[in-house]
Amino acid sequence: MKIWTSEHVFDHPQEMVSMAAMQKYPNPTxxxxxxxxxLDRQVEPSGKLHSHRLLSTEWGLPSFVKSLIGAARTKTYVQERSVVDPIKKTMEH
Incomplete structure (x- = not known):
């Protein structure tokens, strides 16, 4: 289920933008x-790179909120899928 999409044109070479997106974590900020x-990474014969990653996140919550929701841990998981097309110089993320 797709919840949110956006589009942005970066004023940098496509190779740099794609590499930065793939290497954005770990991130001190x-x-x-x-x-x-x-989870999966494949290159099509056309050169498109398909990547499927799982991000583990830990959000700090105050202890009273944890007791309200009945959870001691606040770890969540996010699936990230992307397709890099070196011919069209696009990245779907």
């Missing part, structure tokens, strides 16, 4: 992302 696992 967002320490809530505690792990990344590559």
């Amino acid at each position: 967002n320490p809530s992302v505690v792990g990344i696992d590559v």
Whole structure:
């Protein structure tokens, strides 16, 4: 289920933008992302790179909120899928 989409044109080479997106974590400005696992990565004969990653996040919540929701842990998981097309110089994320 897709919840949100946006489009942005970066004033940088496509190779740099794609590499930065793939290497954005770990990131000291967002320490809530505690792990990344590559679930699947394939290159089509056309050169398109398909990547499916699982991000593990840990959000700090006050102890009273944890007791209200009945959870001792606040770890959540996010699936990230992307397609890099080196011919069209696009990245769907």
